[in-house]
Amino acid sequence: MKRLFADLHLCPPLNDLNSAYQLVKKAKTLGYNLLGFSTALHTNKNSLISLKNFCEETQIDFVSRIDLTPKNRNELKSQLRSVRRKYEIICVKCETKEVARQAAQDRRVDLLNFPSLYFKKRFFDHAEAELASNSLAALEIDIKPLIILKGSSRTRLLSFLRRETAIAKKFQIPIILSSGLGKTTLQRKPRETATLMDLFDFDATSALDTVSKNPYSIVLRNRKKLSSSFVAPGIRIIKEGHL
Amino acid sequence: MKRVKRRYLALQVESPSTLHPRALIDAIWNAVSLLYGEYGASKTNLSLIEYNSETNRAIVRTTLVSLDQVRASLITITSIDDTQVSLHVLAISGTIKALKKNILKKPF
Numbered sequence: 169m170k171r172l173f174a175d176l177h178l179c180p181p182l183n184d185l186n187s188a189y190q191l192v193k194k195a196k197t198l199g200y201n202l203l204g205f206s207t208a209l210h211t212n213k214n215s216l217i218s219l220k221n222f223c224e225e226t227q228i229d230f231v232s233r234i235d236l237t238p239k240n241r242n243e244l245k246s247q248l249r250s251v252r253r254k255y256e257i258i259c260v261k262c263e264t265k266e267v268a269r270q271a272a273q274d275r276r277v278d279l280l281n282f283p284s285l286y287f288k289k290r291f292f293d294h295a296e297a298e299l300a301s302n303s304l305a306a307l308e309i310d311i312k313p314l315i316i317l318k319g320s321s322r323t324r325l326l327s328f329l330r331r332e333t334a335i336a337k338k339f340q341i342p343i344i345l346s347s348g349l350g351k352t353t354l355q356r357k358p359r360e361t362a363t364l365m366d367l368f369d370f371d372a373t374s375a376l377d378t379v380s381k382n383p384y385s386i387v388l389r390n391r392k393k394l395s396s397s398f399v400a401p402g403i404r405i406i407k408e409g410h411l
Numbered sequence: 412m413k414r415v416k417r418r419y420l421a422l423q424v425e426s427p428s429t430l431h432p433r434a435l436i437d438a439i440w441n442a443v444s445l446l447y448g449e450y451g452a453s454k455t456n457l458s459l460i461e462y463n464s465e466t467n468r469a470i471v472r473t474t475l476v477s478l479d480q481v482r483a484s485l486i487t488i489t490s491i492d493d494t495q496v497s498l499h500v501l502a503i504s505g506t507i508k509a510l511k512k513n514i515l516k517k518p519f
Binding site: 198311314315316318353354356357361363367372 | 425445446479480482483485486487489495497499500
């Protein structure tokens with residue numbers, strides 16, 4: 169069966185929709201089928217709607233995604249309560265250990281994202297992985313810093329990512345490889361992006377899964393849950409009867 | 412001695428200006444050396460077979476064992492001679508003949 173490819177983390181400036189449209193067009197040419205855009209709580213809804221319409225025109229599947237950057241555990245919980253039924257993908261940018269631990273154990277969180285340049289804030293360790301393995305969270309890795317950084321900072325980042333991917337593998341946590349890009353010149357083909365997983369000792373099939381099967385399974389799972397026929401895991405309304 | 416298996420990669424160079432073939436292959440060597448070190452780069456046996464400046468397409472040869480390393484390194488190339496560049500793999504094949512046949516089917 170033909171693989172479908174996804175990039176869940178495009179970061180165009182949403183006040184300049186033309187550059188976002190360029191990213192969508194290029195992604196279509198490169199072979200992506202599903203795209204997600206980084207949005208925050210205060211993002212203008214109108215620009216998202218026009219972006220969604222443009223994706224439909226270019227025959228690309230649009231995924232609504234929100235990036236949460238809470239300061240503490242309680243703020244994360246309240247934000248999750250307000251957005252879970254509105255977005256298909258919820259990503260938590262873990263900037264404190266408290267938030268990282270709460271995000272890992274909360275079943276409403278889909279993606280865990282850690283700051284690429286602040287190595288002290290990369291909290292994905294064994295404890296975090298164990299919590300995440302009992303919930304539904306996946307680890308998101310952005311390729312942007314791997315492309316842009318040079319020299320010792322890239323070496324350090326690679327070293328951290330090698331450790332984190334090994335832990336994720338051990339605890340069977342899905343890894344999502346996203347671009348994190350806002351420029352068309354840095355966009356790459358999905359199969360090329362997947363070859364970066366060679367740096368973390370992934371075989372070809374599991375590397376391709378990080379840009380196709382893993383993101384797709386999260387999106388499909390959440391779409392099922394958000395559909396009106398969903399009741400509980402394993403239970404859905406097939407037909408409504410009349411008494 | 413065991414025969415070394417080779418792979419040919421057809422590349423699409425996305426650049427606002429035409430590149431010098433030497434600059435292109437140097438950039439690829441450099442990217443492999445940065446990511447995998449000099450030892451890793453030495454295993455790739457890279458060479459530029461062809462570069463068409465009109466279509467901005469190139470054919471590069473490498474060894475089968477280091478194919479993934481070369482592909483991963485190609486992603487990291489963002490500029491050549493201060494020009495913003497991105498390289499995309501169009502096709503991979505074991506022979507130049509089959510590679511050229513494959514490229515015709517794929518416009519990008």
